[in-house]
Amino acid sequence: MRYTLFGQTGHHVSSLGFGAMNLPGVPLQQAGDALNYALDHGINYVDTAAGYRNSEEIIGETISHRRSDYFLATKTNKRDYASAKEEIERSLVRMKTDVIDLLQIHYVNYVSEFQAAMDAEGAYKAALEMKEAGKVRFIGITGHRPELLAKWIAKGQFDQVLFHLNLAQPFALQELIPTLTKMGMGKVAMKPLSGGFIQPVEKAIRYPYSQDVNVIISGMVSVDEVKQNIAAMEQEVGAEERQELEQLALELGSHNCRRCNYCSCPLEIKIPDVMISSQVRNVFGLLPKGDGFYQKSKESILSCADYEPCKEKPLCEQQCPYHLPMRKVIMEAASYYN
Template sequence: MKMIRLGKTNYKVNKNGFGALPIQRRNKKDSIEIIQKAYNNGINFYDTARFYTDSEEKLGASLNEVRENVIIATKTGAENAEDFWKDLETSLKNLQTDYVEIYQFHNLPFCPKPNDGSGLYEAMLEAKDEGKIKHIGITSHKFTIAKQALSSGLYETLQFPFSYLTDAQELNLVEKCKKLDVGFLAMKAMGGGLITNSKAAYSFMANYDNVLPIWGIQRESELDEFISYQENPPVLDDKLKTAIKKDKQELGDDFCRGCGYCMPCPNDIEINTCARMSLWIRRMPTQPSLSEDFQSKMKQAKKCDECRECIKKCPYSLNIPQLLKENIQDYENILNGKTIVD
């Protein structure tokens, strides 16, 4: 299996990182089985967050007996020192550990630095001095904040969206991380669920020896795919290159990644589902998306009054009201037996 060095942390990690956001949707028994199967097949890096409901608890229950053999990264969305310490203590309790290898600021609207008035970076340093964290990281969906973090020299890892759908701007971040010896954790490695070709995704990531993809794992079958590539890695051949080119043409640049940072909506619209429904229908079997539950969600989306609060919060500055309109129309066309025209 391929191992990489995670920047100046010096951790040697399996090229398959385990993203533990999706397991919050599974029951505890199933989650433990999936996580322990990952461990038993050589996966040693696990990424979670305080924001991911019971994800930390499930990791703690799964890995407590092999704690010294794994690397755990978690995150805090705290914007002040008091909440930082509350989050850290809760995370350590949930994870059944005295420390975490990497503690990350989670998609904050600014890049924490010493003497910025928030007290956050000072709290990170104190937690590091106390041995509760080993390395300091940051996650973001915004290029400007990621760039600030790298320029500051304060961070040992950067977690940022990266997949074969990304452009030169993201590639520049990867190159800069390599130059600065900052570990690069690739979130949204499957395009927020819109990439369905795991072979293409894996073979693309193999070209970057300083990038650790964080695959969001919810089902055992998904895990099995990535485990199989450890011994038989797919090669980025002409067939896979053609598949990547097709995906990039179909999705374009203004698609919703499903990150959910636009939420909550004042009109109770599930934006991260409704704003990309037509992409789901194009790329996956339509029947699950036509259930009564999804129809109800799309009906609710009609209540968008274009308050634009979602646009302010969207890391990609998408025109979400317009995306909702387009997706509602596509969805109704499907329900009425019409074909979506690209």
């Protein structure tokens, strides 16, 4: 396991981090076995959020007795001071700990959200107060707009950023990661499989592993998944493999969707999932989770072509900050069912 100095925190963190978002979907014993196996085998970074159902409680129940073995990161998606402070205090209780190593302002994608969180009575004030009280050690931010995140960190108010980085979403490389490196901040990459669309798993994980990041958060729910993820990082990435991965990322990332979720569809099509999986589907096919998404979305995807309000000017495309051809990609996705 590779360990690197995590920004200017003084902590050395494992290159693989345990993403606990999906733990509420499995039995407690299975979740605990996975977490403890991860700690036993060198993973020392655990990532969760107040909004991940009862994920924080699972961590409290299963590994709080090993608190010194891991760097604990959680998040609040509240934007105002009072709600954020209440949520942070609740997180401490849920995870049975006296201190949160990293408290992140969660899922900030709009300028208005950032302004609200950073307001005089915003969530950032709550995080600072908890830091001054010794209940939070460091403060970070997460989001899906890498170019905005690069601007938002300019004042030096954060210690870390959590962002997408995978073969189908390499966009953080353009501005965000160089800015983080220059500022000496913690760099955490999430969604190495892009929510279950990218395969093979080993190749998917080795792409962010080859980049300038401290931790790759992988959502694991079993001992077998932990083993598979650790195995993917046993060998360093050589020059030839790096070049192959970079070329593949150019191809798979050509959809240009950041998963910022500005788009909304009256037919309830999950447009970012269709956009991001479009190139992956053509090159590698889909993992079972990805195929399940398409089967579940069949009716809405096939209905898109006949939806009258979008025929002249698609509603989703009017909302996209990147002006992407969403309707065209969805029309092409319909051929998946032929």
